[in-house]
Amino acid sequence: LLLLPLALAAPAARAEGPALLRPQVLLEAEVLRLSDLFENAGPRGQTVLAAAPLPGRRMVLETQNLVNIARQYGVPWRPMTGSERAVVERPGRPIPRAEIEALLREELSRHGVEPEMEIELPGLIPPMVPASAFFQLALEGLALEQPGLRFAATLVVLADGMPANRMRLAGRAVPTLPVVVATRRLALGEVVGPADARLARLRAERVRPGQAQRLDQVVGQELRRPMAAEQGFALIDLGPPSIVAKNGLVTLLLDAPGLQLTAQGRALESAARGMSVPVMNLASRQVVEGIAVAPGRVRVAMGSIPVGAR
Secondary structure: OOOOOOOOOOOOOOOOOOOEEOOEEEOOOOEEEHHHHEEOOOOOOOOEEEEOOOOOOEEEEOHHHHHHHHHHOOOOOOOOOOOOOEEEEOOEEEOOHHHHHHHHHHHHHOOOOOOOOEEEOOOOOOOEEEOOOOEEEEEEEEEEOOOOOEEEEEEEEEEOOOOOEEEEEEEEEEOEEEEEEEOOOEOOOOEOOHHHEEEEEEEHHHOOOOEOOOHHHOOOOEEOOOEOOOOEOEHHHEEOOEEEOOOOEEEEEEEEOOEEEEEEEEEOOOEEOOOEEEEEEOOOOOEEEEEEEEOOEEEEOHHHOOOOOO
8 A cells, every 4th residue: 555654753743632534535646645634634734644546546454554544643543443445546538449540540650551440459458547627648679570460569658646557569460451331321323412421430350342432432322232331432323313213204206307206205224324225106106216315305216216206
């Protein structure tokens, strides 16, 4: 407990009135004082008994410890049950893991590692610092293995109210690749808008061949299958927006010198601009092939004039 030697001090003057034990002690300071343990500790209340626990840690003083301290420093306190104890805690907060990873990423990039790589730190428990203290991080002795990108380093934590803390870090840098993922559920046939997709980075081994890796490959394209939120876009599942809908009514066009014929039809498939599409002539019930040229308009070749055209 790092308690000061109790037998060396001379008998102290007694405090006036009874003292009360504080069973729960929360310390903000770097040391534990007599007045932290007892109310009405007397004239020696500011005496330092021990160093405070590390941030986020605690120490427990059992009945005999408390009796010895009270007797040594003249505190008018006696145990009532024999099971009294004082739990001394020092509030703390863990250093954000993201800050440790960012520091490692910056240092690894100086050794030729791509900054976008994912950092693996198995078993890492971030160190604690005092709850309201300003802190700084540094790295010492970074060693990097090639290939494999395994690394080891010493993390140095400097914070107000605590000695410098050093801890060993060991892990691996994992290559990543950009991928485009959906920001929401998308239905079959939807045209992907700017707000429907975003760039993310995944481990390289998780990126399948043919996945979209740029937003311009996705935005403005029509889906050929439904998409779940955060699912990656595959290029094979994207295509130009349809201007002719399956089972939709269309106008069949035939342009010839000095002649323009039209007929009503029903598209049997969806088609984007410039794509071939089969259409049934509603008058003759014949199916002809045409080219989608505008929303709801299909141009047919001279030899494919449907019966009933006018």
